[in-house]
Amino acid sequence: MATFTTIEEINKYEGQEVLIKGWLYNKRSSGKIHFLQIRDGSAFIQGVVVKNEVAEEVFKICKELTQESSIEVIGVVQKDDRAPAGYELLVKEVKPIHIALEGYPISLKEHGTDFLMENRHLWMRTPKQNAILRIRDEINLAIRTFFHERGFVLIEPPIITPSACEGTTELFEIDYFGENAYLSQTGQLYAEAAAMAFGKVYSFGPTFRAEKSKTRKHLNEFWMVEPEMAFVDFEGNLKVQEEMLEYIAQRVLQNKKYELKILGRDTTSLENIKAPFPRITYTDAVEMLKKADFEFEWGDDFGAPHETYIAEQFDRPVFITHFPTKMKAFYMQPDENNPEVILGADLIAPEGYGEIIGGSQRIHDLDLILHKIKEENLPLEIYEWYLDLRRYGSVPHSGFGLGLERTVAWICGIDHIRQTIPFARTLNRVYP
Incomplete structure (x- = not known):
């Protein structure tokens, strides 16, 4: 037999x-x-x-x-x-x-991307697409294992929310029994609440952004992992991020050699993903760009060319820290030595893949968070529950968010983020 x-x-x-x-x-x-x-x-x-x-x-x-x-x-x-x-x-x-019918749509020849995306349900059967999604599965498992082994509790935040967590207008609005509600753009605020109950938590689920973007780095529905940690400061937050990325990369290198080979991935850069990672401040990054003849002023946001140039100066992911306070979300803790910048950082991946993590120490002072909410003209009544976290046993705490699809694209070395998710949702695509 x-x-x-x-x-x-x-x-x-x-x-x-x-x-x-x-x-x-x-x-x-x-x-x-x-x-x-x-x-x-x-x-x-x-x-x-x-x-x-x-x-x-x-x-x-x-x-x-x-x-x-x-x-x-x-x-x-x-x-x-x-x-x-x-x-x-x-x-x-x-x-x-x-016996399959004759005329299988994805024949073994070159097809245009639009055609392949229209047939995504079949395209994922091909070796490269299959390898990408199997690596995604490995990264997914690595993330969950990393946090589970370190005592984090998985918390599932709601997908339907009453407000914008980050104060943006790029939200998918829905009719919730006669009231306005939105598809969640982040689980962070809810994870902060859970951190005050469990100490260390993470959420991991779908998030939605109504950005009308067509770039290779954007999806309108994507997955985020968002840890939040009580009694953890800015430095401790960066340390967890470094350890997590190193863990993910080494897991993929160890367990997905076959898939990386199918993709033709040069693994040299992945082997360099070892903590600690280099750091530069936002101010230093601005000076770096100016010396390289970029037109860039303090207070400007980084675009893809800027992030790519900065990343090229290092052999592993790099933290850009201490962004201008006015550029970032209302809940990020200002640096007490220079309130014009925040105790936060973006992590930039090598090889032109851009930002894959954004994080910060969170404001834990009630008066300061109230001031920030009013300064940005956010509806105070919607954030009353969030303010309770500062009224009842507030502590210094920190967290970050990692985009799963951007991470998969970087680890796999592929050009477009739409290939990293089974069924992509983009500006012009909700089929299949």
Whole structure:
């Protein structure tokens, strides 16, 4: 009896007969041999069908198989250093489960991005897209494991909220039984409340931004991990960020070598992701840009060219700290030595991937947070619950947010963020 296994674990069965259940990704023939490219969701492998070594009916079935037909295959595992997975299958039997219709939309030729996105439900079956989403899964697990092992409690904030957490107007508004409500742009304020109950927490879920942006770094629906930590200051906050990114990178390097190879990812830069990371202040970054002949003034926000240039000066992610207070959200703690800047930082990834983390120490003084809310003309009544955190046992605390899709794009070394999520939601796309 053949042993059922996945392609991912086929290295355990060299020289043995195994059963694979999957789909025909591609096929080519050379007269008396069929070469079947088989996928089962875990990986890809080539099955070799030799005419004079199988029953006549088996060889005929292979000839009739169409792209993406579902099949069961029995064969002997053979070592093959030329194969991406290091093995191939000497096929003995093939059983069709369903013969796919002719004219599979994503044929093995070049297609335009719009066409591929229209067929995202099928595009994710291809080796590169499959590898990206499997690396996303590994990063997702690494994040959850990192925080769980360090005593953080997972807290799920609401997706429907009564207000803008960051004071922006870029929100998706919904009718909530006759009242205005919004799809959440961050779980941070709710995570702060949970931190006052549990000490260390993180939220991890979908967030929504109604930005009319078409850049390769923006989605309108994306996933964020947002830790919040009581009794943790600015320095402690940066330390957690460094440790988390190092943990993620090393996990992917260790567990997803096959997928990185499929993507052709040069892993040199990933191997450099070791704490501590370099730091420069916003003011120093401005001077750096001016010396490089960028037109940039103190108080301006960084664009993609600025972040890319700054990142190129370092061999690993770099923190830009102490941004101007007026540039950042109302809840960020000003530096007591210079209230014009905040105790916060953005983490810039190498290779032009830009900001992947934004974080800060939070304002814990009631009078100061009240002043900030009034200064920005935010509706005070909506933030009463948030102010209670400063009324009843307030403590210094800090947190940050990491965008999952930007992190996946950087780790995978791919050009556009839309490839990092199973079904992207962008300015012009809500299908499929």
